Amino acid sequence: MNRTGALAVASLGLLGLGVVARGRWPDSAPALDCEPGAVRVVDGVAVCGEGAAPSAPQRLMLGQKLDLNTVSEGELARVPGVGPSLARRLVETREARGRFHAWEEVASVPGVGTARLETLQATTELR
Template identity: 60%
Template sequence: MTGRTAALAVVALGVMGLGAVARWRWPDSASALDCPREVVRLRPDGVATCGEGARPTGAQALALGRRLDLNAATAEELALLPGVGASLARSLVEAREVAGGFGSWDAVDEVPGVGAARLKTLQSATVLGAAPDTGAVW
């Protein structure tokens, strides 16, 4: 029994050691690019770069950690958000056009199909108006 306990202790220490190394080597949240987010562009091969290239689309912006502007995003971009889908995305765009834009999150919550859970999703993935670190669509 002592040999088995010692072996388990060695395995446990090894796993803890690997966890410590992984945590130390784990990537941090700092950008890999030396430029502000608003100038990040995508090359034709899909690699993010500073300066020249195409502005990221809604899906690409989300992948880069940006938030969409709910008052400018297309239905196709909004449909990519978790829990939104094509039908709710169309409803959001239609309600936005009728109201001339969303002025508050209460106005977004009034759109049929939003509800509390989807409102939280929208608040985490979108902004009302251009985000401070982004261009027109994001």
């Protein structure tokens, strides 16, 4: 077989592999048939129904947002881009002023710049 034939066979093989991979690719449907608030963790596996409520890192891995007005300092410190010192300032501000009602209030906390505010908006919510 010459070089052109070998390239043709390799191209067809890659095309076939792509078709098979596309057919087996996960779809966007949820893996669990329950509301996000009903997700529980049993032996490290997310299930619907009975079990322990997911920890903050587990909720983030499940694509759920944390409530910035109730999350603990320790859990907030585990959010990528936040860290312990900013988590402490956010919780202290929340305790001193009361609940956060708008993202502008969060942005006024020292250490919350544009990038960290975007991270907080992506991983937390104000309930």
